[in-house]
Amino acid sequence: xSTKKRMLFIxxxxxxxxxxxxxxxxILDLFSAEGYHVQVHVTQAxxxxxxxASKEGAKYDLIVCSGxxxxxxxxxxxxxxxxxxxxxxxxxxxxxxxxxxxxSLKLPKQVYEAAQTAVRGTAVPIDIxxxxxxxxxxxxAGFGAxxxxxxxxxxxxxxxxxxxxxxxxxVKSLASIKSxxxxxxxxxxxxxxxxxxxxxxxxxxxxxxxxxxxxxVALDDGLFEVLLIRTPKTPLELSAIVSGxxxxxxxxxxxxxxxxxxxxxxxxxxEVDWVLDGxxxxxxxxxxxxxxxxxxxxxRDLDV
Numbered sequence: 001x002s003t004k005k006r007m008l009f010i011x012x013x014x015x016x017x018x019x020x021x022x023x024x025x026x027i028l029d030l031f032s033a034e035g036y037h038v039q040v041h042v043t044q045a046x047x048x049x050x051x052x053a054s055k056e057g058a059k060y061d062l063i064v065c066s067g068x069x070x071x072x073x074x075x076x077x078x079x080x081x082x083x084x085x086x087x088x089x090x091x092x093x094x095x096x097x098x099x100x101x102x103x104s105l106k107l108p109k110q111v112y113e114a115a116q117t118a119v120r121g122t123a124v125p126i127d128i129x130x131x132x133x134x135x136x137x138x139x140x141a142g143f144g145a146x147x148x149x150x151x152x153x154x155x156x157x158x159x160x161x162x163x164x165x166x167x168x169x170x171v172k173s174l175a176s177i178k179s180x181x182x183x184x185x186x187x188x189x190x191x192x193x194x195x196x197x198x199x200x201x202x203x204x205x206x207x208x209x210x211x212x213x214x215x216x217v218a219l220d221d222g223l224f225e226v227l228l229i230r231t232p233k234t235p236l237e238l239s240a241i242v243s244g245x246x247x248x249x250x251x252x253x254x255x256x257x258x259x260x261x262x263x264x265x266x267x268x269x270x271e272v273d274w275v276l277d278g279x280x281x282x283x284x285x286x287x288x289x290x291x292x293x294x295x296x297x298x299x300r301d302l303d304v
Contacts, residue, residue, distance in 0.1 A: 091118025
């Protein structure tokens with residue numbers, strides 16, 4: 001008798017519209033039919049997915065997580081605490097309201113089809129971000145205008161409205177855009193001044209928007225895409241920023257900077273709130289971000 005492969009299935013039942021509940025028995029039947037002995041863990045509290053993946057992950061051939069980008073972040077953060085040669089592969093069944101990284105991976109939007117990819121897809125290496133030497137992120141670390149929207153939007157509103165919820169909260173925050181005096185340093189340059197927004201990403205979609213970042217993003221090239229926006233002095237400048245972000249392919253302007261780098265340091269005069277993969281990442285005056293290249297293997301369908 002052949003030995004079954006071992007899978008840890010981490011489920012956040014509260015993410016998105018709880019679609020996973022309706023397909024759970026079908027998904028478990030699929031996993032078993034594909035030769036896996038499945039251990040199911042239903043998350044009970046924040047950090048539960050991270051702690052479970054960290055403590056138990058090395059025992060398994062594959063960890064599949066179902067939830068939003070925050071659940072994926074927790075699961076991968078836990079796996080990253082395992083010695084690299086013992087890290088299991090990961091499969092992802094997106095269940096949140098935006099699912100930015102799933103979009104970059106071109107994962108199916110339907111939960112059963114995504115489950116099929118999780119067990120039948122090809123494992124490909126991806127880069128992971130290291131934030132201040134003690135936190136990980138999968139696809140974005142950001143600060144400033146609108147970044148707080150993702151973790152301030154109540155879960156029930158995300159469930160009901162989905163993507164529209166982010167837009168509603170964004171409009172509310174327009175009147176209170178804050179400016180941050182900063183010094184930004186990377187391999188090839190330095191910027192100083194006041195900024196209203198910044199993000200370090202490894203994705204084609206942020207907050208559901210696909211126009212902010214170069215669409216030729218490679219998830220395994222050891223480089224991040226960086227976007228920094230200086231503080232506009234007039235409504236006209238703010239309008240120019242928005243137009244430049246979504247309607248123009250022009251390179252850097254005096255207000256908007258885009259570049260690629262494997263590491264970056266940011267020093268601020270006061271504490272700045274950061275968001276990692278849509279979840280609150282803490283308040284810091286000094287930040288270091290490094291790209292950890294090709295350090296994790298995730299299942300995807302290469303034919304898509």
